[in-house]
Amino acid sequence: MSILITPETRVLVQGITGDFGGRHAKLSLDYGTQVVAGVTPGKGGQFFEHGSHKVPIFNTVAEAAQATGATAAAVFVPPPFAADAILEGVDAKLDLVVAITEGIPIRDMVRVKRAMAGSKTRLVGPNCPGIVTPGTGKDSNGGCRIGIAPGYIHKKGHVGVVSRSGTLTYEAVYQLTTRGIGQSTSVGIGGDPVNGTSHLDVIKLFNEDPDTWGIIMIGEIGGSAEVEAARWIKANCKKPVAGFIAGATAPAGRRMGHAGAIVGGAEDTAAAKIKVFQECGIEVAATPSDMADALIRAAQRLGAKLA
């Protein structure tokens, strides 16, 4: 299995007629993902065409979901309208909304998060690369790809990857794949201070998934989400876990690209988080080149298999 999405998941794309959304909808179709609908208000009735694919476009998420059975959305809508797009997916009772959009005002996300309390929808992101559950075909084709991650670097298998950062996720996935170790699902939760799904939420899902045998957790400076996840792992997770924290050299008070990557106090530095990882039995990757090898070490220590 996998978490959050499977190759059968039916996906709709909000903002499919935009440059960014359209480009990635095509890449997802090429990967074999079930992209069954697009949503662009005012363009309902048109089609998004790519090769032999002819994806119907709807005016609203509710219509798209009803007509196509889509249960998951990818949001590529520009920042001023992204909060609205997320809430439209929540109102349509989708299982999953993945917000790729970068640069959504924090106040908008504070309201979205509050409005989503008690709803059945899970939000991943915003400002995230999305989710990939690899398929069984060549270069993991036939999988489900929601977002902007490169599908072809994946390989179907049993390691879960969770990260705030896109390119660091790709780095970890690529290291695993080149060592012959496949992934169950890779999840980018995004670099913003207010996001829908936390490290801990994803770790819990990986822990429950019998097909996930090991986990790589990638974090960065700022906030305390990685620390909470690490403490939970220590108490509840028997699977091998490797961790990496980016930003050891970042000066305090400077935001490092991601809105959330800023050192505020003594507790959210890379050194403080790495210390907690070590205390919680997580094998820490000394450098970003060491992420897959760190997981291999963790698995060897526990006598666990990764592939």
Added chain:
Amino acid sequence: MNIHEFQAKALFEKFGIAVPRGVPAKSVTEFASAVQTLGDGPSVVKAQIHAGGRGKGTFVDGYKGGVKLAKTPTEAIEIARHMLGNTLVTLQTGPAGRKVNTVYFTEAVSIKKEYYLAILLDRGSSRPVIIASTEGGVEIEKVAHETPEKITKVFIDPAVGLQGYQTRQVAFGLGFKGDEFKAACKLVDALYRCWWELDCSMVEINPLITTGDGRVLALDAKVSFDDNALFRHPEVVALRDLNEEDPKEVEASKYNLSYIALDGNIACLVNGAGLAMSTMDIIKHYGGNPANFLDVGGGASKDQVAAAFKIILTDKNVKGILVNIFGGIMDCNVIATGIVAAVKETSLTIPLVVRLEGNNVDAGKNTLAASGLTLTTATSMADAAEKIVRLVA
């Protein structure tokens, strides 16, 4: 985005937050009329820079104090003359300091007691939080560490906003009574409206004071804004002071590049914030020192790569460059072509190590090899970092 104290106080007044009377001046010719507005009594002269610790700061010419009390208008002008155009070094500015382009004259008020009041985002609960303390005028981190019981925290439900009982919690928490209590409630309420309506990332009043004549005032004001929300606040964008920002960072933002200058000598050019941060880390791991953080983003173009090279090279400390690209979707050959063009255009003479991985990487590597340029290629991040550290040493 940050703004100056005098700008923050002007915003406060619009929301009904009481501040001491004050007048900013940007040139010596404005001094006389500024102090005249405040009258004959004592006043305070405050250097306006985007950094804390001004009171304990020292100017580069040895003049002490960026916040000074003047007994007379004449003395205030004298102090302001020392400050304007001078460069103030504080704990937060770094050794280079910041040039003072504006001086702020304010009335001197008699302080009865100092408090701390701030509003910011609590990441754990994804809600705004009001932080108040009876220990004003000192660093809140110190109070939180040593006497946490002196801090009141009130979390606000964004669905309904700040409620009356919460405002009272803050004011009672600070020990206010009578008319001061009413004034404090009004101020807390106004401060929350300011934070919410202007998309602030933080508002901080340290100290908030009570005066001998019964007023509750924001003696200092620090306001920063969520960059993501600036598109809906042109009135806030108008307050941006480019003098307070690194010119390289300003130039980078024009090309949609995220650049932050650091003090090392190995420049890096990377795609993705997380990868850029960890590229800095791995340089340090192998004994080098990163000169910058630079994220060219997920879809960098040839022009962006060229602009990034030029910005990196304006830093005179740079002795070598490390390019680290994981081309997930982005075509490695586009990046390679951009690198070759930029190296030729800038007549690069310092060592360059390139690590390319991902989409169309073979074509990218061929482009680099066929260019005839002297550059070093690397197979992994670790390999790249080791090589550039060795070449620069």
